[in-house]
Amino acid sequence: MENQQVRQRLMEAAKVGDINLLYGCIHDYPKILDSIDEIPFVDTPLHIAASAGHAHFALEMMRLMPSFGKKLNPQGLSPLDLALQSREGLSPSDPDLQKMEKLSSEDRDLRNRITLTISRLINFDKELIRVKGRGSFTPLHYVAEKGDIDLLAEFLLACPEPIMDRTIRDETALHIAVKNSKLQAFKVLLGWLRRI
Template sequence: EGGRTALHHAAVRGEPEMLKFLINAGTKSYNEDDEEDIESGGGEKLQPKMLLTMVDEQGDTALHKAVLSYKLEAVRFLVDADPDFEYSSNISGDTPLIIAIREAQLNENKYDTGKIRKLLFMMQPNQIKVRTGENEWTLLHHAAYNGDVSIIADIIKFCPSCLELVDNEGKNFLHIAAKWEKVQVVKHVLGARDIPVSVLNDQDNDGNTPLHIAAITGNETLTRCFLFDPRVVKTTVNKDGQPVLHAIKFSYDKRKAGVFDIVDTVDQSDLKDQRDFDLVVGALIATVSFTAGITVPGGYISDGPNQGMAVLSKKGSFVAFIISNNMALIFSLYAVFSHFCARRLSEEAEIIYQLNVATFCTLAAIYCMMVAFIMGSFAVLANSSWLGIVVSIISCFFFIFACRPMWRIAMQRKRCTAASQHKRST
């Protein structure tokens, strides 16, 4: 009935003596048949424990049935009968171990379900490696997906070699935990110091490590778990050419993460875009400053002994305008000149130096140009002092708004300097 053998029925009833009798009888029968075949010179030698492998219409072996019926002694006997046998999954995709785990959870380890689960983990760890479903997930993948830390802890204890198993996308269980944001699983695994480093840094078919996937999800807590673990490599690049650190979109302690010497670097395409943009800004400031120096505010004296002189030349605000505008022109031209030199240098250190000089000069030119605008406006609005003051106050908001980004730039340079010194000292 239903394809079940006598061994299936004995397993359901949990009768170890009957199980022992059936297996021994089957073994004796097979041996006798083998001897007759050998004497007659024909036949194929049969496996002495074939009864253990026989399945019913649901794909269940006798061990499946014993586990489903909570028969601890029957389970123990069947496992001892052939500890090395590799049980497969039934039609539902369940191995005896998966059934034991599910029943233990449903029954809160009552009715010997907890003992059966532990016994199978100890005696049949190979069941963890059985792949099921379209993704070819193992028990470990399913545990990571469900966030079941207890199962993962047992697998780490009884089958550490199973940790490196991957599905058909090349993902191990940490990839799955990161993708589905199972923070507790990741914390538990990273807290186990004997986890192979290869598991933490394994790349899937797309070249993504668990850290890469965690960063893509945007989960800061999850990403920081990987980021602050010294065993996790932070220099990997996936097949799309994206460095793992470029996928992180939030601020973090770069020194604690151990990436202060690599995180602020950019690839060549980003560096080229930055140089082109800075060059355009420098050239624009130089053009504006040069134009303002020729067409001074207030115009020129058209007649008399001072013909051709600036009308506002004797005012202090006009003098300040001329000086600041001249400095803006000098800084911007030197920034353009530094970019010109950087494009023709081949040594990386020299190129970076020239680009840093160009950046500093561009920032200085922007500030000087703003000062020149304020002083020029104040000079031409001298007859309406209140309006000149209002314009000057409004213009000063630029310096207030610029404080934060300048502070960030200064702190970043400080970290880079500290990183360079640390790298040289080590």
């Protein structure tokens, strides 16, 4: 079967989280995952599954191709970055807006699935928290910027080393929290720095 057709089916499998279809694609073209890995900047099936909240598919993909977890897409984003952005898009970051706008049950379910996917990915490989994307921004920098205290604490518990990682602007997660007026994130990060 044509490589491009198999790749399209594989991406569809990632969108819907269909592991059986994943293995059907591998059966039809055994080198499909390697051919994707050869592309320097690409949306892998892991990028797609992580942003759609398909934890089982994402973990199966990490097991088959661990390199996909650190691969950047053409926008300079890792699979974990995309999952974080998808999750953030499902809830206003302004607490006042959160009171006014209620998520639909479908959006709440998707947000929970994406959160589970994020947690499962970092449990599988804690170093995903340190993957430097565009501007050397890591997933830890992103959660500090958004002030997501729950994920910030989860990330630091899993892998505290990135607290000192710097962006190309020489900013740590602490700098980013201050710059974005995220007081609670600042307090969490400061508490971790005092432990070091």
